[in-house]
Amino acid sequence: MAESMPTFVVVGHPNKGKSSVVAALAQDESVRIEPRSGTTTQSTAYRVEVDGHGVYRLVDTPGFQRPRRALAWLRERATTAAERPAAVRAFLEAHRESGEMVDECELLEPLMDGGLVVYVVDGSVPYGPEYEDEMEILRWTGRPGLGLINPIGDEARHLDSWKTALGQFLGVAVVFNPVAADFEQQMVVLDQFAAIAEANGVGVRRSLSLLKQARERAHDRASRVIAEWVSTALTERVEKLMAKDAIPTAQEPELRERYEQRMRELEEKARHEVERIYRHGRLERAGEGLTVPGEDLFDVDRWYLWGLTKRQLLTTLTTGGAGAGAAGGLVIDAGLGGASLAAGALIGGLVGGAAGLTAGLRYGDRMADMKLGPVTLAGRRVTYGPSKHPNLPFVVLGRALDHQGRVARWSHARREVMALDPESPEAIWAREGMEATRKKLVRCFSRIQRSRGDEGAIEGLYGVIRPLMNRTDSEH
Incomplete structure (x- = not known):
């Protein structure tokens, strides 16, 4: 019997702390973190387990590079909400081997394979309409998830606008600083992840208790x-x-x-x-x-x-x-x-x-x-x-x-x-x-x-x- 374990796909704009989120929540110092944007070029999955029992997976992905162009392609091929996930799959088929919009393919693939969205934004910068193309693409996947606001540099001057925007597109927005977060703060965020997973038929809260026992x-x-x-x-x-x-x-x-x-x-x-x-x-x-x-x-x-x-x-x-x-x-x-x-x-x-x-x-x-x-x-x-x-x-x-x-x-x-x-x-x-x-x-x-x-x-x-x-x- 296949192991039932949720996969959380960490996506977002380049250089917003996606790899840091993965490293913190996977408790894995091998995750590559660089100050330069664009260093993550392929999706990489990190399995979190306790005593051989899988708890969850985290997927580190490249950042969106051409969201406006990708969204325009999708809109040409779907006229109703019911057609949107199929359009995303068609996008992957059309671009997977062509060498075009590789980053978008890398981040969309694990979502269409059943992953849950973790959309990371920088709470130290103001919300802008340029992010809406990214969030709209995520909505087209049909995959549930949440928004994660990373107050880079411990600044959170723009939380309210981000919470309002993320609430409209993803429903849930949480604040999490992966660099400063200790174990208790990580567990608070993982509890939010568990709520999303269990609302979609994947039980994880019981597995999260294994992390506390391991601690x-x-x-x-x-x-x-x-x-x-x-x-x-x-x-x-x-x-x-x-x-x-x-x-x-x-x-x-x-x-x-x-x-x-x-x-x-x-x-x-x-x-x-x-x-x-x-x-x-x-x-x-x-x-x-x-x-x-x-x-x-x-x-x-x-x-x-x-x-x-x-x-x-x-x-x-x-x-x-x-x-x-x-x-x-x-x-x-x-x-x-x-x-x-x-x-x-x-x-x-x-x-x-x-x-x-x-x-x-x-x-x-x-x-x-x-x-x-x-x-x-x-x-x-x-x-x-x-x-x-x-x-x-x-x-x-x-x-x-x-x-x-x-x-x-x-x-x-x-x-x-x-x-x-x-x-x-x-x-x-x-x-x-x-x-x-x-x-x-x-x-x-x-x-x-x-x-x-x-x-x-x-x-x-x-x-x-x-x-x-x-x-x-x-x-x-």
Whole structure:
């Protein structure tokens, strides 16, 4: 039995965003989008499916080139409305192989094969009678559809005139910016598509629910990737074998550099995984690895753009269930075994609690401690990490959540470079309702550190992160 799936044929004047509409609603970054008009010369169908089940097709088409001439040809061959679809078929027969009006043939063919009309116009320019020839041809096909107003450049000064005109020719007019639209906005437009399809005997709303289910699964997978990355960041360390007569402190610059590079590589890997989950395999980003553009993340003074402020650290760590002394220990503990070479040793004897934490933050410019293993015949093993800085997991998670949110909302029609600057200091952690979440996270981070990142601890962190993904589809 043939699969029943609606086909939406995206048509219109050249350079009005037809390919952008297709890319956004097909969630397909392979759709070619160029600023020059006339780059789409052939109709191309994009099948949207979830788990092998077809939901709908979108057909990208060339723009109308000679609508007035094509309409004149049609009017010579039909005198009644009943004759019009046959005249369009005759037009295709006459011009398909002749090399004349190729663009009109390319866009009319999928409509006459049963496609539904999606007529795209630019809402930033005024309506004019030159568009009426195009819409009249579409009416001659006998195929139902809707008008889609693309406010190119986010300008919508001419919406009213476009809605009036499109309502007369197509009945339904919706506003949709494919470049700026996030998932929720896309679903609103697809619901309008579904109404047109179902009015013509093709059920699609139930299939659209598959897209929402797939979205939830994407959030699940992204949450797990991020939880695993944060766990790794809390437990990561590098090591080297040192000659017996080597000076231990001389090894720290090399180990620190290796540690930082490893952390950057791990974050980049997690980011790529999140991007693939949301079907962004070609996304370009500004900045690489664990860096804020123009600044090094490992400069602690810049951390508060991504992590907690010192005040937030004090209140969160001392009330987050880890205990005041334990919170201070995150900074001033010299490490688990071995001889410490870190500045933390200088403050290791400070009183615990908030005073100890405050002092620890003052000395918190070290990412991790260096520890020496026992002397063996081969030499002595020296390790750097894991980090004890209390803000590290918040910085890592804050960056990951910011990146995930931007990627999840990033339209597949959007082709510029994504800038990963926080919107403002504290943008991630100062949101409403985050205080309780921060305290839960402290407990999760502590459990991961104690267990060295076992599966149960990671699962607990996933449970806290997952609800945060629900914001992705509702924040604009």
